[in-house]
Amino acid sequence: MKARAIMVLGTSSHVGKSLLTAALCRIFAQQGYRVAPFKSQNMSLNSAATIEGLEIGRAQALQAEAASIPPSVDMNPILLKPSGAMSSQVVVRGKIWGQLSASDYHLRRVEELMPVVRESYENLAAKNDVIILEGAGSPAEINLKEHDIVNMRIAEMADAQCLLVGDIDRGGVFAALLGTVQLLEEKEQARIAGFIINKFRGDLALLRPGTRMIADRLQKPCLGVVPYISDLLLEEEDSLGLPAINSDSKSFWEPEASSNRLLRIAVISFPSFSNFTDFDALRAEPSVDLHFCKRAEQISYADVVIIPGSKQTVDDLVWLRAKGFEHKLLQHAKMGLIVGICGGMQMLGEQILDPEAMESAGTTYGLGLLPIHTTMKPQKVTSLTTGRLVSGKLFGHPCLDIRISGYEIHIGETTYLESADQFAKLIRAEKSSQISDSFGDGCVAQEGRVIGTYLHGLFDEDAFRHTFLAAARAFYRLSPVEVFDNWQQKRINSLDRLAEEVQRSLDMQEIFSWVGLHYEKPVASTARESLT
Missing domain, CATH: 3.40.50.300 (P-loop containing nucleotide triphosphate hydrolases)
Structure with missing residues (x-):
């Protein structure tokens, strides 16, 4: 029926x-x-x-x-992913269908x-x-x-x-x-x-x-x-639900010597910031002070700077430079920790090539902090993925052989230069679990201080997130975390609490x-x- x-x-x-x-x-x-x-x-x-x-x-x-x-x-x-004020990438049944203006889509393609x-x-x-x-x-x-x-x-x-x-x-x-x-x-x-x-x-x-x-x-x-x-x-449907993402504060942090202080995480908030829910689990950790930053001075005194995913990687890289982030990031990389996720990892590389004008035609130089090149391709990689870290270290600190998981959504194909060290070995869910189906992901450079990965949702896995925070605090000689958050259980509890409140109401x-x-x-x- x-x-x-x-x-x-x-x-x-x-x-x-x-x-x-x-x-x-x-x-x-x-x-x-x-x-x-x-x-x-x-x-x-x-x-x-x-x-x-x-x-x-x-x-x-x-x-x-x-x-x-x-x-x-x-x-x-049908999923519309805005690419600018007047156009969107149109995803139909999970795959790229076209790049259309709002009027072309609404007036000519809807019936189709x-x-x-x-x-x-x-x-x-x-x-x-x-x-x-x-x-x-x-x-x-x-x-x-x-x-x-x-x-x-x-x-x-x-x-x-x-x-x-x-x-x-x-x-x-x-x-x-x-x-x-x-x-x-x-x-x-x-x-x-x-x-x-x-x-x-x-x-x-x-x-x-x-x-x-x-x-x-x-x-x-x-x-x-x-x-x-x-x-x-x-998670919210869109960034309207995140007031912190629009903060225009000039500064979030001041110098502080206490080893008991919170770990300071700055996430750069691009105009085309995508998959902002990557950071929900980090924001919920009691040992973390996380802010979304739109001004270069806002990342001053951050411990970890994260360059997140972007729907328009080259455009957001141009924005990043125009806003003065490049100088700040290069200075931070000398002594601090940087993580690039998806488009953020592509920006950390040496070059982004777009021969087929998928986002922005031509070649754009990246920040040069990771020994990788990325070429934009028409085919989008979309997959649930699991794996393990390659080196058994995070920010130079030994870590247990922990499982990592997340999902890939990107159009770039990244190649590694001779000196590159990969971040993880992964297996896609639609493939078999045989070791022959594993592939390398991401890159680690600058003596372990700079990490890149294609994995969205990386921090949702409790074991990895806890290890990440412990390694970052150890790098800065901060006191160990006393209380970790159980994000996966909290999601279950939140769904149950939502359902209970709606039933009562x-x-x-x-x-x-x-x-x-x-x-x-x-x-x-x-x-x-x-x-x-």
Whole structure:
């Protein structure tokens, strides 16, 4: 039997659609149903790899994790990765499909891709009891509705009951709810089965008159109010969720002699910064003080400087030089620690060649801190990967033979100069586990002070992250870490806490009834008082 469908729509971007979709996936899974997430089109520089070696939006990978299933390319058949103000790389079913302007994509190509969306959805629907769909932005963008491929058209395709989410933390939530519904066509309005208010911080008694009045105006029930949930430790869809990334502070640190101080980690925040969730686990460590830096002076007195992934490697390298980072980095490399991830590693090399104009045609000189050259290629490498460090050392300090894991998403092919030492030996998930399938990754130079790797998600592995922090502190003769964070367990706890809070806040009996499924209220759960 084809799966039932619920769609999570929002009054705007960043109202909490992604996390609420994850919460519903977890709740349905906890109730014993086969459930999967689906977002037909996502726009984000934050992506993830599937076990088949394909690329999807990171939000859908998180939602799959919440549903306790592996991520699949069917969950996000179209991914738009912005390359500038007016164009994006279009990834279709996990592979590069083209580089298009916004107008060309929206006006000419959307209809061409609708069969792909339908096929992906039907693949999921055939294997599951219920699909939780996520919309994008607002369904009431009247200038874009003719070629909609992600909101009401998809709701109709899936015959989905829709839940409209408004964010009260942004202000104007009642106007946003009312305006969104009124701008929809009558048949689309009929699909909105109810609404919720998200990110509430105040007194529910003061909110109740408003929810009653707006429910009367909309002729739609309020299914509940979800409180603002702090310290959730689950990745955001995009960098709007990271206020620290936009910090313009002139300086973050001052000289400090204490051996008990926090380890200072500076992550350079490019205009095309990609996969910013690489650093969530590091940010959560109690022994770390991590900041995203947009000014060269902000990396002063940092212990570790990380050059992260970039969607536009050469453009961001040009930006880095224009902002004065190059001189600071070369000085830091003489005595401090530098890590380059993906595009960051490519920048640390000697040259980036782009003969086919994949990003920026021609040859660009890198920072010269790693003995490597990178050539941009049309084929993107996308893979889940595991392996081991080559040397058994990190920043010159011996470490145990620990496992590392992560995922590759890059178009560059890196070659090593004669003096190069590799960082790790890896095996891709889609390959066999035979040693003959292993390959070298990354590079180590400057007497172990500078490291490069293609692995995103490297710090999510608890054992490696703990070893990394211990080695960095030992390098600076700082006192050993007393308390390490268990990031993997915290993610599980965060997903469970999110699901529990949403269950307590919403009328889950009503939501389950939309798809004709039984809901068994958890014994420990106490629903909040009705607001309508």
